[in-house]
Amino acid sequence: MHVRYITMPRYYFKCSDAGYNCSYEVDGATAEELEPKIKIHARYAHNLFEVPVEKMNAFKAAIKEKETS
Ligand SMILES: [Zn+2]
Numbered sequence: 001m002h003v004r005y006i007t008m009p010r011y012y013f014k015c016s017d018a019g020y021n022c023s024y025e026v027d028g029a030t031a032e033e034l035e036p037k038i039k040i041h042a043r044y045a046h047n048l049f050e051v052p053v054e055k056m057n058a059f060k061a062a063i064k065e066k067e068t069s
Helices: 031-046 053-062
Strands: 009-014 025-028 064-067
Touching: 009 031, 009 053, 025 031, 031 053
Parallel strands: none
Antiparallel strands: 009 025, 009 064
8 A cells, every 4th residue: 555645845944055154954844934033043143133135035045945755
């Protein structure tokens, strides 16, 4: 019997992928879910109190999708 799983797309963000020398990582079910977490991290870890649009776009571009089985 073949059981087919609906694989839930999971998204993850590594701060190092956005160009920081930083080990912060976060993941979530949607890319949107990650954005506020990235903003909070950027604020406290990188002194970006207001994340500029270009920087936010760079963060979003660094969000990657992974498959979980
Ligand atoms: Zn960071």
